Amino acid sequence: xxxxxxxxxxxxxVEARDVHFSFGTTTALRGASVQVKAGEILAVMGPSGSGKSxxxxxxxxxxxxxxxxxxxxxxxxxxxxxxxxxxxxxxRFGFVFQFGQLVPELTAExxxxxxxxxxxxxxxxxxxxxxxxxERLELDGLHDRRSGELSGGQAQRVALAxxxxxxxQVLFAxxxxxxxxxxxxxxxxxxxxxxxxxQGTTVILVTHEPRVAAYADREVIVRDGLxxxxxxxxxxx
Amino acid sequence: xxxxxLRLTFAGGRxxxxxxxxIAIAVMVGVGLLLATVATLNAVQKQNARYAWLExxxxxxxxxxxxxxxxxxxxxxxWWRLRADYFDGALIGRIDVxxxxxxxxxxxxxSKLPGPGEFYVSPAMAKLLRDTPAAELGDRYPGVEAGxxxxxxxxxxxxxxxxxxxxxxxxxxxxxxxxxxxxxxxKPNKCNGECAPGVGNNGNGLTLILSVVVAxxxxxxxxxxxxxxxxSAARREQRFAAIRLVGATPRQVSVIATVESAVAATAGVxxxxxxxxxxxxxxxxxxFTGDPFFPSDLxxxxxxxxxxxxxxxxxxxxxxxLALRRVSISPLGVxxxxxxxxxxxxxxxxxxxxIAELGYFAYVGNIGAKSHTSSNTEAxxxxxxxxxxxxxxxxxxxxxxxxxxxxxxxxxxxxxxxxAARRLADNPHASFRAIxxxxxxxxxxxxxxxxxxxxxxxDSNASTASSSSGDALLVDSFGGQQPASGNNVSxxxxxxxxxxxxxxxxxxxxxxxxxxGIYQQGRPGQxxxxxxxxxxxxxxxxxxxxxxxxxxxxxxxxxxxxxxxxHPLAWLDAGLTTAQLxxxxxxxxxxxxxxxxxxxxxxxxVLDLHIPNDYAAQTISEIRTSDARLLDGYxxxxxxxxxTSLPIAGCSLAVSIAGGLAERKRPxxxxxxxxxxxxxxxxxxxxxxxxxxxxxxxxxxxxxLVAAQLFLRAQLAETLQPPRxxxxxxxxxxxxxxxxxxxxxxxxxxxxxxxxxxRNE
Numbered sequence: 001x002x003x004x005x006x007x008x009x010x011x012x013x014v015e016a017r018d019v020h021f022s023f024g025t026t027t028a029l030r031g032a033s034v035q036v037k038a039g040e041i042l043a044v045m046g047p048s049g050s051g052k053s054x055x056x057x058x059x060x061x062x063x064x065x066x067x068x069x070x071x072x073x074x075x076x077x078x079x080x081x082x083x084x085x086x087x088x089x090x091x092r093f094g095f096v097f098q099f100g101q102l103v104p105e106l107t108a109e110x111x112x113x114x115x116x117x118x119x120x121x122x123x124x125x126x127x128x129x130x131x132x133x134x135e136r137l138e139l140d141g142l143h144d145r146r147s148g149e150l151s152g153g154q155a156q157r158v159a160l161a162x163x164x165x166x167x168x169q170v171l172f173a174x175x176x177x178x179x180x181x182x183x184x185x186x187x188x189x190x191x192x193x194x195x196x197x198x199q200g201t202t203v204i205l206v207t208h209e210p211r212v213a214a215y216a217d218r219e220v221i222v223r224d225g226l227x228x229x230x231x232x233x234x235x236x237x
Numbered sequence: 238x239x240x241x242x243l244r245l246t247f248a249g250g251r252x253x254x255x256x257x258x259x260i261a262i263a264v265m266v267g268v269g270l271l272l273a274t275v276a277t278l279n280a281v282q283k284q285n286a287r288y289a290w291l292e293x294x295x296x297x298x299x300x301x302x303x304x305x306x307x308x309x310x311x312x313x314x315x316w317w318r319l320r321a322d323y324f325d326g327a328l329i330g331r332i333d334v335x336x337x338x339x340x341x342x343x344x345x346x347x348s349k350l351p352g353p354g355e356f357y358v359s360p361a362m363a364k365l366l367r368d369t370p371a372a373e374l375g376d377r378y379p380g381v382e383a384g385x386x387x388x389x390x391x392x393x394x395x396x397x398x399x400x401x402x403x404x405x406x407x408x409x410x411x412x413x414x415x416x417x418x419x420x421x422x423x424k425p426n427k428c429n430g431e432c433a434p435g436v437g438n439n440g441n442g443l444t445l446i447l448s449v450v451v452a453x454x455x456x457x458x459x460x461x462x463x464x465x466x467x468x469s470a471a472r473r474e475q476r477f478a479a480i481r482l483v484g485a486t487p488r489q490v491s492v493i494a495t496v497e498s499a500v501a502a503t504a505g506v507x508x509x510x511x512x513x514x515x516x517x518x519x520x521x522x523x524x525f526t527g528d529p530f531f532p533s534d535l536x537x538x539x540x541x542x543x544x545x546x547x548x549x550x551x552x553x554x555x556x557x558x559l560a561l562r563r564v565s566i567s568p569l570g571v572x573x574x575x576x577x578x579x580x581x582x583x584x585x586x587x588x589x590x591x592i593a594e595l596g597y598f599a600y601v602g603n604i605g606a607k608s609h610t611s612s613n614t615e616a617x618x619x620x621x622x623x624x625x626x627x628x629x630x631x632x633x634x635x636x637x638x639x640x641x642x643x644x645x646x647x648x649x650x651x652x653x654x655x656x657a658a659r660r661l662a663d664n665p666h667a668s669f670r671a672i673x674x675x676x677x678x679x680x681x682x683x684x685x686x687x688x689x690x691x692x693x694x695x696d697s698n699a700s701t702a703s704s705s706s707g708d709a710l711l712v713d714s715f716g717g718q719q720p721a722s723g724n725n726v727s728x729x730x731x732x733x734x735x736x737x738x739x740x741x742x743x744x745x746x747x748x749x750x751x752x753x754g755i756y757q758q759g760r761p762g763q764x765x766x767x768x769x770x771x772x773x774x775x776x777x778x779x780x781x782x783x784x785x786x787x788x789x790x791x792x793x794x795x796x797x798x799x800x801x802x803x804h805p806l807a808w809l810d811a812g813l814t815t816a817q818l819x820x821x822x823x824x825x826x827x828x829x830x831x832x833x834x835x836x837x838x839x840x841x842x843v844l845d846l847h848i849p850n851d852y853a854a855q856t857i858s859e860i861r862t863s864d865a866r867l868l869d870g871y872x873x874x875x876x877x878x879x880x881t882s883l884p885i886a887g888c889s890l891a892v893s894i895a896g897g898l899a900e901r902k903r904p905x906x907x908x909x910x911x912x913x914x915x916x917x918x919x920x921x922x923x924x925x926x927x928x929x930x931x932x933x934x935x936x937x938x939x940x941x942l943v944a945a946q947l948f949l950r951a952q953l954a955e956t957l958q959p960p961r962x963x964x965x966x967x968x969x970x971x972x973x974x975x976x977x978x979x980x981x982x983x984x985x986x987x988x989x990x991x992x993x994x995x996r997n998e
Binding site for chain 2: 105
């Protein structure tokens with residue numbers, strides 16, 4: 001994929017321009033615009049039902065906006081076909097969700113290796129790369145555990161490893177600590193941000209917790225379907 | 238708590254009602270099939286009971302020939318003779334009666350005995366008589382129709398039965414007449430001793446057929462019902478977690494689950510009874526036993542009704558409680574016991590034991606075809622072995638599934654294979670349960686078809702010579718017996734003229750018993766005039782210059798026989814003069830015809846009127862049909878089991894797959910969000926069902942062929958012949974139907990794995 005920066009604002013890697021989206025009669029986004037630079041960690045905040053997860057899904061090519069444009073690395077994402085968007089998500093993006101994202105029948109090791117297997121990497125190589133993440137994310141000894149045998153924090157770290165193992169350009173994290181206690185949540189966020197910075201991965205993080213958002217380089221707030229920068233007093237705080 | 242559970246069930250919103258309706262519909266289908274199966278088994282018994290009166294006069298029944306002592310009872314004696322007659326290949330039951338007084342016993346289905354010159358007929362027989370020229374049929378039954386035989390005496394709605402009133406003096410001139418003072422109520426399968434030949438189903442055959450049908454059909458039906466009651470289990474468990482959160486105890490949650498399942502199952506059972514009664518008439522018309530049933534025979538006993546009406550909801554309630562034991566429902570959510578104990582190799586023991594038992598009886602234990610063991614012991618021994626193999630397949634199935642899944646997982650290079658294999662290994666019991674019905678269907682089908690194929694192969698060997706003669710030869714065999722009148726049997730000139738004047742009759746041959754004197758080992762034991770043989774091409778021809786020849790009638794070799802076809806170029810000269818030939822006892826009269834129904838039936842009518850015999854004359858085809866009744870039984874058995882169990886098992890498979898999809902809604906949708914192609918998830922679903930299906934189908938097909946070989950060896954002293962095209966078509970159809978059923982659930986995958994499923998709830 002070519003990186004035609006000329007189509008993006010100020011060298012942004014991911015951009016949403018005037019995005020509109022509705023669920024039936026409920027409007028979720030009404031002209032949302034946001035830019036994310038390469039290597040940046042952006043926190044998208046907002047109250048429940050404000051449309052922040054919908055914005056993340058639009059940016060990731062999961063949902064197609066009714067109006068507006070989504071760009072990634074110089075390419076128009078919203079006009080791609082479903083198969084092309086799937087390939088984009090598989091090859092260039094990583095995901096971490098709040099819960100329930102691990103395939104319950106697979107071991108932790110196989111869950112982490114899954115994106116590589118989906119991309120056609122050979123089994124032995126995929127599992128080898130997956131194993132590297134166990135030490136990195138303090139998951140030693142959990143290789144053969146299945147999701148039901150992991151604690152919430154362990155499962156979320158496995159999910160994080162799965163999101164990063166294929167070295168994606170962008171990691172989309174939707175309330176990654178929403179199901180964890182505050183201590184475990186902070187631990188996961190530490191690991192997430194340090195691993196992302198280490199790899200140079202751009203992170204778009206949806207959260208409603210200021211403490212989680214504080215790990216980001218920049219924060220925006222979604223309210224009534226529109227994106228606005230966080231007030232300066234909040235930023236300073 | 239029960240009241241709360243009922244309120245949650247009925248007032249739990251649209252989702253709760255939809256779940257209730259889904260389970261109820263699935264249970265309705267399962268119960269409908271179960272009731273149809275049970276009612277069909279009852280109907281087989283009732284149909285057999287309708288044959289009971291035809292056992293009258295036979296020592297094995299409760300109405301044997303009356304001796305002078307028994308003749309002193311209040312009833313007047315009745316002269317009674319049962320004979321098989323034929324029309325165009327169809328069997329006609331003919332009973333000749335001559336009453337000795339007003340108190341003679343009256344058979345069921347008629348209000349009084351027909352007097353001389355009268356007859357009672359079944360509705361189908363009445364129609365046949367009306368539609369057929371008298372010379373072809375009606376002339377055999379002189380007299381007028383006095384009435385119709387009621388259902389009580391008819392095995393099937395289309396049975397051809399006639400009760401002919403005769404004068405005692407006339408009837409006693411014929412063979413096989415018995416003096417009775419009561420009418421038998423002994424079913425053919427309960428007849429102990431000498432019984433009416435070819436009437437109803439005998440005990441062993443019936444026991445074997447019914448037992449295999451019961452095992453082959455009921456098991457898939459029960460699995461289907463079980464799968465239906467577990468529908469939406471995952472969703473229900475999440476709801477239970479929420480109920481726990483507000484303070485319900487595990488026991489209270491268990492009560493709610495039990496009530497919900499029982500309510501859905503009860504609704505399904507009620508609807509299932511409705512479904513059964515709606516399809517009862519069409520089912521009755523299917524000739525499972527070779528004859529259709531009266532719809533009223535497809536009935537349920539009080540015990541059947543109680544067992545099903547109470548048992549299914551009870552079983553559903555127990556299953557719901559047991560299912561909850563496999564998960565831990567805490568106020569914070571549902572956690573599964575992720576490491577259930579894997580099945581052990583010892584699960585193979587019953588399967589091996591079943592095959593070993595059959596093998597012992599076939600090769601070591603001296604029972605079966607070449608022994609004097611009672612046929613009842615043979616049936617029980619074989620049945621036990623077959624049921625053990627069936628149970629063994631079901632018990633070994635999870636272990637085989639685990640084995641396959643472990644091998645697949647260790648070698649998987651594609652994510653679909655890996656996920657499917659891990660899923661199978663995670664709960665091989667559940668994975669196998671979904672396909673166990675199909676596995677049993679494959680086993681029973683393979684075993685039945687293997688047996689049938691072999692029997693057909695031997696039967697066709699035995700009757701190759703007769704295949705060309707088919708309907709062209711009408712054979713009236715006397716077997717050396719002389720009529721009750723004491724006169725020697727012979728074909729008079731009048732009879733010969735009457736026969737040869739029938740259009741389509743080519744000639745008449747008298748076949749004499751030559752086994753005394755001129756018979757030599759290895760040579761045919763009958764003799765005939767070459768002049769007569771010359772008029773009947775189907776009989777072959779004599780050596781040039783011979784006046785008489787030693788001949789062997791091409792009657793076939795029975796159901797299974799090592800007798801090979803004998804179709805000589807020319808029959809050997811018997812070296813007898815015509816006078817010497819005619820001095821021999823008459824064995825058989827053969828009438829050569831053009832095979833047309835009119836010629837055959839007119840000839841049969843003439844023979845019946847001119848030379849009354851214990852047995853009606855039969856064409857070669859009819860003799861073979863008679864021999865093949867056992868074969869037909871097995872064929873029907875195989876068809877019933879395969880055609881019924883495959884759709885039932887398919888439904889179970891579809892329900893299990895749909896249930897599994899619903900359980901994995903969130904991980905699958907998240908996988909799709911992260912870029913996993915839908916095609917990959919489809920492959921996961923197909924592999925999860927197809928892999929164990931293929932492996933266990935191969936194992937059950939192998940077990941079926943082994944069981945068939947051991948059956949043939951033990952019961953018939955034969956060797957299994959390779960299955961023919963029909964077998965492969967049936968198995969392939971079954972597997973393709975299963976794959977189609979699996980594929981039918983795939984649209985559900987697209988829907989449940991959409992982006993909305995991944996949204997936080």
